[in-house]
Amino acid sequence: MRIDVVTIFPGYLAPLRESLLGRAADAGLIEVALHDLRSWTHDVHQTVDDAPYGGGPGMVMRPQVWGEALDAVIASDSRPPRLVVPAPAGRSFTQATARAYATEQRLVFACGRYEGIDQRVVDHYSRQFPVDEVSIGDYVLVGGEAAVLVIVEAVARLLPGVLGNPRSAAEDSFSDGLLEGPAYTRPEVWRGQAVPEVLRSGNHGAIARWRRDRALERTAKRRPDLLAALPEDRLDAADQAF
Numbered sequence: 530m531r532i533d534v535v536t537i538f539p540g541y542l543a544p545l546r547e548s549l550l551g552r553a554a555d556a557g558l559i560e561v562a563l564h565d566l567r568s569w570t571h572d573v574h575q576t577v578d579d580a581p582y583g584g585g586p587g588m589v590m591r592p593q594v595w596g597e598a599l600d601a602v603i604a605s606d607s608r609p610p611r612l613v614v615p616a617p618a619g620r621s622f623t624q625a626t627a628r629a630y631a632t633e634q635r636l637v638f639a640c641g642r643y644e645g646i647d648q649r650v651v652d653h654y655s656r657q658f659p660v661d662e663v664s665i666g667d668y669v670l671v672g673g674e675a676a677v678l679v680i681v682e683a684v685a686r687l688l689p690g691v692l693g694n695p696r697s698a699a700e701d702s703f704s705d706g707l708l709e710g711p712a713y714t715r716p717e718v719w720r721g722q723a724v725p726e727v728l729r730s731g732n733h734g735a736i737a738r739w740r741r742d743r744a745l746e747r748t749a750k751r752r753p754d755l756l757a758a759l760p761e762d763r764l765d766a767a768d769q770a771f
């Protein structure tokens with residue numbers, strides 16, 4: 530997978546070259562290219578924004594500079610892109626979105642700042658490629674860069690070969706529609722708290738049932754919306770207690 534990120538703060542995306550993602554890039558599983566939006570400005574101040582039509586606070590990012598940048602970046606690789614624009618007004622980015630993005634050949638991220646990017650940019654490219662405006666949560670950030678770090682990590686970890694143990698991705702929270710239950714490791718007793726006996730029993734059936742019950746219990750308590758959204762056939766008879 531090829532990942533391009535257009536931003537006025539390329540340094541903010543440096544973590545994409547660290548750790549798991551760095552190893553995935555070194556292994557050729559993903560290619561990450563960072564592009565400074567200001568490279569496509571033509572004035573001494575490298576202006577990327579202007580006052581909003583209709584008035585109001587803040588500034589809006591100019592369509593001209595974004596058009597030149599995205600034309601150049603998209604043309605720099607032959608793989609067809611999905612353009613992703615992180616924005617507070619976007620559709621919610623979920624594990625299902627991450628799974629869908631993991632099947633893409635190429636993701637091009639446009640990081641907005643200020644009050645966002647002139648809407649005509651999304652409208653223009655939507656006529657040529659799939660374009661998604663996505664939100665990672667209902668809170669206000671200063672720009673899209675932090676969201677790109679979240680999205681790229683959630684997607685890249687699903688790519689074959691990126692995670693050491695492929696079962697990890699299959700058994701994580703949300704992978705079966707539920708939150709993960711509690712996890713324990715040695716020592717057996719820590720500050721007077723013992724690891725639940727069933728986990729030390731060696732009875733794999735009982736352990737699986739216990740883990741499922743804890744996941745259902747936690748999901749019912751913290752995210753009843755996830756439980757309500759589960760298809761009927763995803764809950765077995767023993768699950769009905771939740």
Ligand SMILES: Nc1c(O)cccc1[N+](=O)[O-]
Nearest residue numbers: 616664665666669670676
């Ligand atoms: N929430 C937010 C924002 O305020 C600015 C850019 C991107 C996002 N987001 O992806 O959630």
